Amino acid sequence: MTSDAHRPNYFVIWLWLIGLVFLSISASFFLPKGAAILLIFLVALIKAVLVLLNYMHLKFERPILYGLVIVPLLIVAILIFALFPDFVTHGQLPHPAP
Amino acid sequence: MDTRAETLTATGIPTGKIGVWWFLASEITVFGGLIACYIVVRLGSGGWAEASSHLNFSLALLNTFVLLSSSLTMVLAFAAVEDRKPKKLHINLLLTLLLGLTFLVIKGFEYAGEIAQGFTPGAGIFWSFYYGMTGLHALHVLAGIVVNLILLIAALRDTLRPNEHRVELAGLYWHFVDIVWIFLFPLLYLT
Numbered sequence: 001m002t003s004d005a006h007r008p009n010y011f012v013i014w015l016w017l018i019g020l021v022f023l024s025i026s027a028s029f030f031l032p033k034g035a036a037i038l039l040i041f042l043v044a045l046i047k048a049v050l051v052l053l054n055y056m057h058l059k060f061e062r063p064i065l066y067g068l069v070i071v072p073l074l075i076v077a078i079l080i081f082a083l084f085p086d087f088v089t090h091g092q093l094p095h096p097a098p
Numbered sequence: 099m100d101t102r103a104e105t106l107t108a109t110g111i112p113t114g115k116i117g118v119w120w121f122l123a124s125e126i127t128v129f130g131g132l133i134a135c136y137i138v139v140r141l142g143s144g145g146w147a148e149a150s151s152h153l154n155f156s157l158a159l160l161n162t163f164v165l166l167s168s169s170l171t172m173v174l175a176f177a178a179v180e181d182r183k184p185k186k187l188h189i190n191l192l193l194t195l196l197l198g199l200t201f202l203v204i205k206g207f208e209y210a211g212e213i214a215q216g217f218t219p220g221a222g223i224f225w226s227f228y229y230g231m232t233g234l235h236a237l238h239v240l241a242g243i244v245v246n247l248i249l250l251i252a253a254l255r256d257t258l259r260p261n262e263h264r265v266e267l268a269g270l271y272w273h274f275v276d277i278v279w280i281f282l283f284p285l286l287y288l289t
Contacts, residue, residue, distance in 0.1 A: 007177065014170040021162055028288045040284045048277045055173045055273045064109050068119045069126070076130030080138060087142035 008054040020047050104263055118267045122274050125238075129278050132234070136227045136285060149224035150286060152217055157208045158287045161201050162279065165239075168197035169276040172246075172269045179262045184253065187265070191250040194272065198243040205236050231282055238275045245271065 020043050027039040053059040058066065105113050140146050175190035209229075219229040245268045252258040258265075 007180075010170055010173050010177065014166060017166045017169075018163065021159075021166070024284055024288060025159070037289055040288050044280050044284050047280045051169065051273050051277050051280070055169055055276075056270055062110055065111065065116075065119055068116075068123045072123045072126035072130065075127055076134050079131060080134045083134065083138040087138040 006060060010055070013050055013054045016050060017047055020050075112263070114263060114267050115270070118270050122270065125274060129231075129234070129281075132227075132231050133281060133285065136231065139223065139227070143223070145222075146224050147289070149217075149222060150289070152212070152215065153228070153287055154208045154211055155287050157204050157211075158283060161204050161208075162283050164197050164201045164204065165276050165279050168194050168201070169273050171197065172272045176266050176269045179265045184256075187253055188250065191246055191253060191265075195243055195246045195250060198239050198246065201239055202236060202243075205232065228286055232286070235275065235278055235282060238278070242268070242272045242275055 024040045024043045027036045027043070030036075031039060052069070058069070107113055107116055109116065111119075171190045171193040175187050175194060178184070178186035178190055212225075217225050219226050249258065249265060249268055252261070
């Protein structure tokens with residue numbers, strides 16, 4: 001539970017979330033593809049953290065709850081890197097120089 | 099042994115809340131696994147941007163605003179519980195529920211349009227991922243709507259009072275569903 005003094009301004013957080021959606025869309029239209037993708041996913045990450053900290057009140061919770069978020073994310077990251085060689089580089093390593 | 103949801107665990111966190119966070123941790127691996135597979139398969143093959151261009155961007159953008167707004171009303175429902183304002187709780191739970199339903203209706207229209215053009219789940223790997231990920235997400239929205247409906251009925255009957263913490267727990271789930279969409283939207287519609 002949060003006290004009145006600690007309660008974030010939920011409406012301002014919502015405005016930020018909406019603003020960040022427009023930033024992502026603008027990036028997809030106006031930036032080169034590589035930079036746009038980087039910015040779009042950075043913005044998605046910021047939005048997710050805003051929701052986690054303010055709407056899910058993670059910033060008022062004990063650190064052990066952060067573990068419950070971070071550990072599964074690490075598992076997902078491991079999954080991505082484990083699959084990378086097979087699907088993205090199709091199991092081919094760069095040829096050594098002759 | 100006291101097994102009520104408000105009993106504090108050894109961590110100092112109530113049982114109900116830590117239970118929901120454990121559940122969400124498992125959900126992170128479910129959606130995270132799907133998203134991870136989507137990313138690596140997409141990076142390893144071409145033609146995805148072309149397939150993605152057939153999606154209805156406007157409806158998806160509208161749905162993004164709908165879901166973000168439903169998160170606001172859900173957290174306002176939680177604030178109403180803390181402030182002991184039953185009317186505000188009823189209104190915000192009802193709004194959350196209606197916004198959730200709006201999301202599903204819009205998604206339904208989007209699916210109908212895509213299927214009418216021949217883009218069924220079997221139309222290609224992109225479409226299999228698209229229907230798989232958004233379909234699973236829509237099922238989660240539906241589950242959240244059912245939970246919120248149960249809470250709203252209890253609140254209207256004035257039987258929620260001993261279990262008001264359930265609004266916070268339902269909110270945790272609802273915001274998680276919102277976060278999943280925060281990632282699905284750029285993955286499917288913006289890249």
